[in-house]
Amino acid sequence: MITEKIRKQPANETECKASLNSIADALYVIGGKWKLRIIVALKEGNKRFNELQRTIEGISARVLSAELKELELNGFIRRKIDTGTPVVVEYEATKYCNTLEDVLSSLSEWGAMHKETVRKSMRKG
């Protein structure tokens, strides 16, 4: 356990910088207000544009459309078009989204912990 903790601390300035750069790289691709939320909503099984917009509170159609395009470019989602009548467009999460499991679960745990902390401090204040 202790060894684990020590391993996670970057050992020197070079490793520190590398770690900072990796975080910047990650945030460049999945940072921002919406991308991870869209990915989670897709993994939950939402497939249609309107379903996604309903699930993700506060996102506009214009922004959702732009975000979906970027996510597709980066290999996180696939856009499937059924050219019958009516034309049906569906989005799905690719396998690459599974690489985000640790990121998503650590964010989810932190978010729950933070909400509880804020709630407690408001009760006190």
Add this chain to the structure above:
Amino acid sequence: MITEKIRKQPANETECKASLNSIADALYVIGGKWKLRIIVALKEGNKRFNELQRTIEGISARVLSAELKELELNGFIRRKIDTGTPVVVEYEATKYCNTLEDVLSSLSEWGAMHKETVRKSMRKG
């Protein structure tokens, strides 16, 4: 190990929604392009405004200033003012930043993995 994996998968729709909400809560506070990068830079030992601006490539003084204020409001950083001559303002990460350890290490690992994936696919292409 398998139990662990199963535990992490939300079991039903209610848990799914709770997990989505926690992620949204987390992104509300630490999402966006800069906040985590500022926290990491502070933890690396940068203390002065200009040091931070140099370390975090691409951030403007106006944005850094606004982000620092928000981070202070949310309890992630402390602003120390030494009223001698000249007045010295220093920022430091609070203990609460340590709660982000798992988030930061998973993002850092993912960022490094993603960069390598992109590099490999470009070599192929």
